[in-house]
Amino acid sequence: MTKIEKIVLSYSGGLDTSIILKWLQETYGCEVVTFTADLGQGEELEPARAKAEMAGVKDIRIVDLREEFVRDFVFPMLRANALYEGQYLLGTSIARPLIAKHLVGIAREVGADAVAHGATGKGNDQIRFELAVNALAPSIKVIAPWRQWNIRSRLQLLEYAEKHRIPVPSDKHGEAPFSTDANLLHTSTEGKILENPAEVAPDHVYQRTVDSVDAPDTPEIITIGFERGDPVSVNGKSMTPAALLTELNELGGRHGIGRLDLVENRFIGMKSRGIYETPGGTILLSAHRGIESITLDRAAAHLKDEIMPRYAELIYNGFWFAPEREMLQALIDHSQAFVSGEVTLRLYKGSASVISRASPCSLYSADLVAFEESTIAFNHHDAEGFIRLNGLRLRSWAARNGR
Secondary structure (H helix, E strand, O other), rough: OOOOEEEEEEEOOOOEEEEHHHHHHHHHOEEEEEEEEEOOOOOOOHHHHHHHHHOOOOOOOEOOOOHHHHHHHHHHHHHHHOOEEOEEOOOOOOOHHHHHHHHHHHHHHHHEEEOOOOOOOOOHHHHHHHHHHHOOOOEEEOOOHHHOOOOOOOHHHHHHHHHHHOOOOOOHHHOOOOOOEEOOOOEEEEHHHHHOOOOOOOHHHOOOOHHHHHHHOEEEEEEEEEEEOOEEEEEEEEEEEHHHHHHHHHHHOOOOOOOEEEEEEOOOOOEEEEEEOOOOOOOOOOHHHHHHHHHHHHHHHHHHHHHHHHHHHHHOOOOOHHHHHHHHHHHHHHHHHHOEEOOOOOOOEEOOEEEEEEEOOOOOOOOOOOOOOOOOOOOHHHHHHHHHHHHHHHHHHHOOOOO
8 A cells, every 4th residue: 555644634524524533643653634515505613623623633624615615616617607417507527626625735735645535436436636736736635434344234334433442323324315416506415215216205205495395485585686698686685605505495395496306317327316405506596697698699699609518517516627618618608798787586385597687788679670660770671681592402402302
């Protein structure tokens, strides 16, 4: 085994990473620095510090990344209207490169020669973490305990914890009903009772949104302001990125917006079923498309829609720091120069519907599209030539086929 002097561990304070912490200390016999990222997961993070202290960790990092997460990762992704496989708003995928970035940053700061994560060998997260480290610091070794140790079951995990006197929550002694990952953009739930896609997910799986059936019977009208493609205000009140997304999460959750039951194709090659709740992100996607509809040129808008699946797939597969994602981001960001204005939406029973949009940069001309006589020069006879030119190849095709 390669000699390791110091490791930075992505540490949640949960059972798995607590066991991983002890295993790293035992296996490598070196100092382990813990890093816990506050991404708005809604959990108290100080217990993670207490658990790390109990394990003898001297350097404990708990970093509030909520503003950076939304400003530098979520908003750039939303400028692209990114959806993986046409549905998934990439809430887990977009958080991993940020965590990896700070793992690498701390490793450089403390002189660590390795970083470690708790992702399993069947999932996407191991790929996302490690591709990010490859791109940012190729000389740093990545340790993935789930691919290295001989623990192969939940029972063995609990036995290891008891042997090393690692506290085990009472609910961990039984079979966990499902696995949850949360951040400011979404909540993701998968595994166990959700593994059969033919079974309806039970109501208690949903944690961030009410059932649309139980949502208020009265619609709520909100207005979101945009500047250069990014949301900056709600109902006229300017907000920081994290505060704005928090506000929209509360509004969307109350109206049952943003639920998704999805069977997706993992990058590693298997299908998996996940339950996602992305209330604020769903509202922002509708609003952003609404403001783009009056500010983007037709060809530019269509080009964005063509590259969006590729862009979303790059994020899902862990290529946030890859040159091709950065190239696409430059194109997307350039398209947003005039995407400014306000969009009004109706929130009602699980839907976020655009009902009006206005922009000082609008390309929409009411005068031009009106059926009444226009003050803008438009010759209806020009349409005849336009149609004949576009129909030329169809007439040639029809003649060859004897029509």
